[in-house]
Amino acid sequence: MKLSPAQQKFILHWGEMGTRWGVNRTVAQIHALLYLSPDPLPAEEIAATLGVARSNVSTSLRELEGWGIVRVTHQLGDRRDHFVSLPDVWEMFRIIAQERKRREVDPTVAVLRECVQLARETAAGDKHMRERLLAMLEFLESMCSLYEEVRSLPTGSLRRFAKLRGQMRRIIPGALSRDADARPATRTNGEAEN
Amino acid sequence: MKLSPAQQKFILHWGEMGTRWGVNRTVAQIHALLYLSPDPLPAEEIAATLGVARSNVSTSLRELEGWGIVRVTHQLGDRRDHFVSLPDVWEMFRIIAQERKRREVDPTVAVLRECVQLARETAAGDKHMRERLLAMLEFLESMCSLYEEVRSLPTGSLRRFAKLRGQMRRIIPGALSRDADARPATRTNGEAEN
DNA sequence: CTGTATATTCTGTTATATCTGAAATGTCGG
DNA sequence: CCGACATTTCAGATATAACAGAATATACAG
Known part of the structure; x- marks a missing residue:
């Protein structure tokens, strides 16, 4: 499957962000791909699209399943597993x-x-x-x-x-404005307010 | 400086958690140490206490300063930098x-x-x-x-x-209870509510 | 049972991140 | 300017994580 420029951009960026969050780059990329995909994808195709080893995809999918944000589905007449991302x-x-x-x-x-x-x-x-x-x-x-x-x-x-x-302050009981967000550098005691 | 068992436990765990959040283990450990320490510590002592290279401490402290959660202070008659964590x-x-x-x-x-x-x-x-x-x-x-x-x-x-x-629902306008947190596996459209 | 398609596990390799020790740089009193 | 102390930078070493490809396991059709 060929990726559109928008898909590429998103998938690459998502992978990059993943690494910063302690998520393996490939795992994040697969997730991004599945999230954008309109229908379930077999592992083989994921591997081909992202240009990574089939085995790598297998491991990554297991991790995503472990997180519960990807699940496996099946198509009639196809023995292969197909994967989808949570849509919401x-x-x-x-x-x-x-x-x-x-x-x-x-x-x-x-x-x-x-x-x-x-x-x-x-x-x-x-x-x-x-x-x-x-x-x-x-x-x-x-x-x-x-x-x-x-x-x-x-x-x-x-x-x-x-x-x-901007409505939160009114809703939360007793929330006086903090506003300027001025943090005097001299305050050493975090309990100063209250 | 010798670490008490409680200190050790916290520092080690904090370091471990750091790695999961994309933070370098040593950086997190240093932060933990400073957070627990009652007074500012010189880099030399941090290195000795944690058993890491002085240079490593230097780099890590710079990163912590970059995040803005550690800052340098000075003691009268001591040329060395001393470091403290934000207290709050x-x-x-x-x-x-x-x-x-x-x-x-x-x-x-x-x-x-x-x-x-x-x-x-x-x-x-x-x-x-x-x-x-x-x-x-x-x-x-x-x-x-x-x-x-x-x-x-x-x-x-x-x-x-x-x-x-448990009060939030009453405060937030129009928040009906979600309660059971039952997620029907069949729902494919995330916009179902609302 | 055999052959084929698919998925997973394992092993060695590669890439990346982290760390160290040495050298370089900066700082300050005299 | 010198010399000691302190800090930072940097190149190479080490540890860790990610990966590809082979080997293995599993499911299934015939």
Whole structure:
């Protein structure tokens, strides 16, 4: 299959961005290709289109399936697996966010708890350190609960919400404006507000 | 400087997580060390503590400074640079989010615009592809504006907001519950809601 | 059972990222 | 300007990740 200039550009860029997010370039490119493709593609064709080894495609597809953003389908009279990407970006985002949380944030929270515990046991520990650990822990837990909020919204609401520019301050209880975003370089205590 | 068990655990884990986010392991470790440290550390000591080459520390610190989450300070009577981490996790998060947006999302939005343009010019292009590109573009733009909203909130509000579990649906206009999070596998059109 | 088409796993190679140690550069007191 | 200390740069070494191609496994038709 020959790629149009627009397809090429998108696929290459997506691959590039993938690497910055800890995703293998080929994996990201395959995903981009499938996302743009109007119908399911067999592995063979993916390999030919992107110019990578068939085996490489196989591994990459398995990873994408692992993330849950690509799945296999079948065509009548064709023994080969055909692959499709999730069609909806919002849904895709939800899945990726959930996976990353599970793989990266949750373990970190667990480790932080252990560290706090350790710091408590160990000879009264460094007070400063314990505070920092707790601050990080509180932050991550807040983000998790914020994540749960957003996750529970249907796509439509989320989309509408995002369009609601500049209204958040009025909606969120007690949110005074931050406005100028001026961060005085001298502030050393993050708890200054509140 | 000798590390306590809790420090070790946190620093090692942070380094590990760093790699998953496209951040160099040493860079992340140094950041973790500085975050926990009660006072500024000279590069020499960082190198000794983590057991890496002095030159490596130098490069890593420059990167952290580039991100704006570590800065250099000086002690009276000491010619060496001493380094400190931003103390506030929330502030840190803001800065990192902003940087990543600038480096990764903004360029992607630009590329998507070009792709859409290309697809329009090129022989009426693939209709399906153009739709997908537009959906992705709309998504990213929504996320950007959502990001602007959150960024403009002071830490206190953000934190309070995050604690406000399960209330979001009532606050957001028109957000009907999504609840069960049941995703029928048969839905192929992401726009089904709304 | 055999042959063919497809998919996966394995192994060695290649590419990329990271790290080190040495050399170069910068800084500052005297 | 000199000399010590501190930092940065750079070339080569090392580790890690990605990849191609061969080998293997699986499914299936006849």
